[in-house]
Amino acid sequence: MTNFDKLIKKIVKPLVEYPEDVAITHSESDRFYEYHLFTNTNDIGRIIGKKGHVAQTIRTIVYSARISSKKRVRLIIEDGKNKNS
DSSP states (O other), rough: OOOHHHHHHHHHHOOHHHHOGOOEEEEOOOSSSEEEEOOOGGGHHHOGGGHHHHHHHHHHEEESOOOSSSSSEEEEOOOSSSTTT
C-alpha cells in the first residue's frame, strides 16, 4: 500500500515556509482512511491556494494513488478553525 504520509509531505513541504511544522494524523471510518494535514497557520493559504486550486490539486494526486482496499483515501486540510464555533 502507498505510504500516504510520505506522499503528502513530499507534495506539501516545498510549498510552505515552515516545513518542520507539517504534521499528519490518521483516522479510519467504515468507508475512508482519513489523513489530517496540519501546518503552521501562516502556511494555510499556501496549501489552499486561490479559490482552493492548490488544495484540489494535492487531493487529486493523493486520491489517484493506488490502494488495495475498498476504502477510499480522504485528505482533510486542518485550518485551525473549530467547526463547532
